[in-house]
Amino acid sequence: MEKYDVLVIGGSTTGSWFARKMAEKGHKVLMIEKEEKKNISRAYDIFHMSKKEMDQFGLEIPEPGSKEFGFTFEGSPVMSPFGNYAKSGKPATVVGLHKHEYILFMHEKAKKAGAKIVCGAEFTELVFGENGKVKGAKYKTSKGEKEVEAKLVADCTGIPALARRQLPDTSTVENFRLTNRDVFFVVLYYVKYLDEKVRARDLDASFLNYKVWSAPSGEEHGAILGVGGNYGYDYAEEIFKTQFRKNVKWPDYKVEKVEKGLTPYHRGIYSFVDDGFIALGDTACLTKPTCGEGCTSSLVQCEIAVDVIDGLLKEDKALSRENMWSINCEYIKKQGIAFDSMRPLLMGIVSLSPKEAEYLFKKDIIFSRKILGNQGEDLDITPKDVADILTGIATGVATGKIKPTTVGAIAKGLLGMVEVTNLYNQYPDSPAGYFEWKDKADAMWDKIGSMADKCDKEILRRLGY
Numbered sequence: 001m002e003k004y005d006v007l008v009i010g011g012s013t014t015g016s017w018f019a020r021k022m023a024e025k026g027h028k029v030l031m032i033e034k035e036e037k038k039n040i041s042r043a044y045d046i047f048h049m050s051k052k053e054m055d056q057f058g059l060e061i062p063e064p065g066s067k068e069f070g071f072t073f074e075g076s077p078v079m080s081p082f083g084n085y086a087k088s089g090k091p092a093t094v095v096g097l098h099k100h101e102y103i104l105f106m107h108e109k110a111k112k113a114g115a116k117i118v119c120g121a122e123f124t125e126l127v128f129g130e131n132g133k134v135k136g137a138k139y140k141t142s143k144g145e146k147e148v149e150a151k152l153v154a155d156c157t158g159i160p161a162l163a164r165r166q167l168p169d170t171s172t173v174e175n176f177r178l179t180n181r182d183v184f185f186v187v188l189y190y191v192k193y194l195d196e197k198v199r200a201r202d203l204d205a206s207f208l209n210y211k212v213w214s215a216p217s218g219e220e221h222g223a224i225l226g227v228g229g230n231y232g233y234d235y236a237e238e239i240f241k242t243q244f245r246k247n248v249k250w251p252d253y254k255v256e257k258v259e260k261g262l263t264p265y266h267r268g269i270y271s272f273v274d275d276g277f278i279a280l281g282d283t284a285c286l287t288k289p290t291c292g293e294g295c296t297s298s299l300v301q302c303e304i305a306v307d308v309i310d311g312l313l314k315e316d317k318a319l320s321r322e323n324m325w326s327i328n329c330e331y332i333k334k335q336g337i338a339f340d341s342m343r344p345l346l347m348g349i350v351s352l353s354p355k356e357a358e359y360l361f362k363k364d365i366i367f368s369r370k371i372l373g374n375q376g377e378d379l380d381i382t383p384k385d386v387a388d389i390l391t392g393i394a395t396g397v398a399t400g401k402i403k404p405t406t407v408g409a410i411a412k413g414l415l416g417m418v419e420v421t422n423l424y425n426q427y428p429d430s431p432a433g434y435f436e437w438k439d440k441a442d443a444m445w446d447k448i449g450s451m452a453d454k455c456d457k458e459i460l461r462r463l464g465y
């Protein structure tokens with residue numbers, strides 16, 4: 001039987017990066033990808049990563065004019081619901097890349113580092129040892145079924161989380177399946193403006209209240225208009241039509257192409273590791289809460305994982321739950337608290353009516369440069385910030401700009417933010433305290449609820465959800 005240090009299941013952004021880095025450290029790596037090479041990552045064409053993050057993770061920016069390269073642009077503001085106020089973050093160069101081509105580029109880098117890659121290889125089941133620990137996996141290709149042994153199996157299969165979901169209930173890694181309430185159905189309209197005088201780049205923006213954005217498509221007079229929503233593509237499209245298009249003045253366009261895809265919209269799983277196993281990327285629900293992007297946020301986790309696992313392998317130590325636990329602890333501190341504490345606040349924010357949100361944009365309350373410019377990264381909300389928000393809202397209520405009923409939702413969001421931060425700061429430093437902590441965390445998230453609870457009830461009813 002073939003034996004590897006690391007078996008990576010799934011060869012998109014997360015799997016390819018992790019396979020490459022582990023191979024660069026000198027370990028024996030096999031990556032299997034279900035799709036044949038020509039079909040990998042074809043769901044949508046253009047994706048973006050900030051140049052800063054690409055540099056941080058050693059992701060090469062292909063030459064302009066190459067088949068992988070799309071374009072670069074200088075970020076975009078968050079807009080108020082009626083489009084009157086814009087909040088920009090720190091200026092940042094964003095790189096638009098062709099997904100399929102860039103993933104193959106990443107495969108080449110992983111191969112060059114020494115990883116073996118098999119495409120058209122579909123993972124079927126985890127293999128457990130007599131001690132109940134993961135010891136390998138089975139996969140099938142056109143030539144038949146194969147079983148391999150590995151010291152570590154890394155699930156990078158994205159939303160289906162195919163290996164994670166085969167773990168037993170006693171695992172420290174949760175084995176739940178993401179439902180249509182836990183993902184965003186994303187619809188991308190590639191549009192061309194009818195008036196040639198419209199410069200698409202001047203319109204780049206995101207509209208948090210409708211989960212709608214306009215991003216470059218690479219065409220001077222064209223853009224990608226995107227919308228995301230829980231439950232189904234039809235729900236997202238309905239929000240786009242009945243709310244965004246109704247409230248925001250936008251130049252006329254014709255739709256040239258439509259793409260659809262799913263992104264997780266769920267808190268990160270509580271533990272990534274168990275004996276011989278790790279869940280990485282979308283499998284672990286690590287997308288940015290403000291925009292659903294996950295390519296580089298996953299690499300924050302992968303980078304920590306590479307360091308810890310490389311150290312253990314070099315010292316010939318077991319890749320056990322205990323030995324890999326520091327990956328969970330470090331991730332929570334580095335990104336997990338910022339991302340997951342943002343979720344309740346965002347749920348409070350979307351409870352506002354467009355008029356109320358417009359007022360808060362104007363006054364730089366909640367929809368502030370500090371919060372919106374940050375995209376959930378390194379966000380340090382101080383008690384003074386919370387006090388300022390509450391004072392601002394109280395003024396809004398006193399002047400009739402904000403309904404008293406909305407205040408409850410915002411307050412719940414802010415309290416949720418504080419509660420998540422406090423509990424995640426008590427994350428156990430070893431697996432010993434994990435299940436007790438998990439019970440508390442489950443109870444907290446039950447109370448906080450989900451973004452899906454904030455969907456428009458009337459639209460859901462009309463669509464039959």
Ligand SMILES: Cc1cc2nc3c(=O)[nH]c(=O)nc-3n(C[C@H](O)[C@H](O)[C@H](O)COP(=O)(O)OP(=O)(O)OC[C@H]3O[C@@H](n4cnc5c(N)ncnc54)[C@H](O)[C@@H]3O)c2cc1C
Binds near residue numbers: 009162
């Ligand atoms: C429309 C849309 C636009 C987006 N735009 C951006 C963006 O601009 N920037 C950004 O950062 N994020 C973006 N995202 C989110 C981003 O796509 C994901 O966060 C990212 O792709 C996650 O990567 P991953 O490798 O973890 O999972 P995936 O990309 O889902 O990769 C999983 C891989 O596993 C393979 N696989 C599945 N089952 C098996 C099996 N049984 N055996 C073997 N292999 C298997 C799949 O074929 C796939 O290659 C977007 C999402 C959508 C839906």
